[in-house]
Amino acid sequence: MKAVVYTRYGSPDVLRFTDVERPAPKDKEVLVKVHAVSLNASDWEMLRGKPLYSRIAGPFRPRHHILGSDIAGRVAATGRSTTLFQPGDEVFADILSSMGGLAEYVSVPESALARKPADMSYEEAAALPQAGAIALQGIRDRGHVRPEQKVLINGAGGGSGAYAVQLAKLHGAEVTGVDNAEKLEFMRSLGADHVIDYTREDFTKNGRTYDLILDLAAHRSAFAYPGSLLPGGRYLYVGGSVATLLQVLLIGPVIGRSAGKKIRLLAVRLGAQHVTPIVELHQAGKIATVIDRRYRLSEVSEALRYLGEGHAKGKVVVIVE
Numbered sequence: 001m002k003a004v005v006y007t008r009y010g011s012p013d014v015l016r017f018t019d020v021e022r023p024a025p026k027d028k029e030v031l032v033k034v035h036a037v038s039l040n041a042s043d044w045e046m047l048r049g050k051p052l053y054s055r056i057a058g059p060f061r062p063r064h065h066i067l068g069s070d071i072a073g074r075v076a077a078t079g080r081s082t083t084l085f086q087p088g089d090e091v092f093a094d095i096l097s098s099m100g101g102l103a104e105y106v107s108v109p110e111s112a113l114a115r116k117p118a119d120m121s122y123e124e125a126a127a128l129p130q131a132g133a134i135a136l137q138g139i140r141d142r143g144h145v146r147p148e149q150k151v152l153i154n155g156a157g158g159g160s161g162a163y164a165v166q167l168a169k170l171h172g173a174e175v176t177g178v179d180n181a182e183k184l185e186f187m188r189s190l191g192a193d194h195v196i197d198y199t200r201e202d203f204t205k206n207g208r209t210y211d212l213i214l215d216l217a218a219h220r221s222a223f224a225y226p227g228s229l230l231p232g233g234r235y236l237y238v239g240g241s242v243a244t245l246l247q248v249l250l251i252g253p254v255i256g257r258s259a260g261k262k263i264r265l266l267a268v269r270l271g272a273q274h275v276t277p278i279v280e281l282h283q284a285g286k287i288a289t290v291i292d293r294r295y296r297l298s299e300v301s302e303a304l305r306y307l308g309e310g311h312a313k314g315k316v317v318v319i320v321e
């Protein structure tokens with residue numbers, strides 16, 4: 001089968017579009033014929049091996065040689081002990097822990113798969129899992145956003161941010177989106193009430209305060225956030241620098257408690273059951289998927305470069321023919 005392979009960390013130039021052996025499903029796995037894969041910042045990070053947390057599985061060389069975690073496709077074969085799916089079923093999943101989606105076929109644990117609604121396209125189904133789970137857990141489950149609260153989303157113009165802005169508005173919040181100048185109009189079009197260009201203004205230094213800061217691109221000291229939170233407010237780290245992650249984990253709870261606020265990591269729970277609620281919102285027309293660009297499997301280097309250089313407004317999807 002065709003796949004996009006890499007064996008060392010580096011720029012998109014280290015990726016090769018080549019022939020590899022088609023995987024065989026293990027007992028509890030399902031072989032999926034991939035139709036669409038959406039790219040996430042985690043693919044970019046695992047390609048480059050930066051930040052350091054992206055090297056957890058392979059400190060010196062990538063452990064998984066095929067990137068791609070958000071897949072949608074059709075069941076091609078099932079392992080001996082699977083019970084839930086049949087060949088031909090339309091499915092989708094986030095397979096962040098095993099990757100392998102940027103290929104014509106991928107073997108996926110049955111437990112990770114969700115059924116694709118018939119009226120949802122493969123592209124939409126591939127776009128939703130990781131970004132949707134981050135948004136739902138960040139805004140609703142851990143963010144506990146309520147009507148009229150003030151919410152700031154840092155990195156709001158990217159894949160997860162686009163869903164998070166819409167969800168926060170759905171919960172009745174007043175939303176501020178932070179991203180680069182190219183994405184200000186895009187954030188407004190998603191519903192953001194206020195937008196900030198992070199290259200011109202530091203939201204931690206402008207005197208404004210929020211009930212929730214959802215940080216998809218964290219790089220400040222953990223001490224920078226309490227001053228931007230309202231009493232009882234919370235800051236959730238989703239992705240960004242390892243230095244900020246360590247500070248949030250080690251001293252965040254202490255800094256937060258002393259100020260009557262919460263400074264925490266959002267460890268996103270992945271899996272079929274966590275994707276279902278966001279799919280329901282999507283199918284009810286309450287949130288929309290914005291696909292910025294589509295690429296072919298042979299064009300993954302270009303697609304990842306576009307995402308990694310920060311141009312993508314919403315999702316970038318690879319169509320596997």
Ligand SMILES: NC(=O)c1ccc[n+]([C@@H]2O[C@H](COP(=O)([O-])OP(=O)(O)OC[C@H]3O[C@@H](n4cnc5c(N)ncnc54)[C@H](OP(=O)(O)O)[C@@H]3O)[C@@H](O)[C@H]2O)c1
Pocket residue numbers: 039040041042045130131134154155156157158159160161178179180183198216217219237238239240266267268269307308309310311312314
């Ligand atoms: N915690 C967990 O369990 C978990 C699970 C999965 C993924 N993640 C993480 O979630 C993060 C977000 O993923 P995503 O797919 O939504 O990323 P994405 O699509 O790349 O979006 C991130 C956005 O942040 C912007 N940005 C970059 N630097 C910024 C800054 N200093 N201030 C404000 N905005 C900035 C980017 O734009 P520009 O680069 O153009 O400026 C981009 O629009 C990733 O870091 C990923 O590793 C976390």
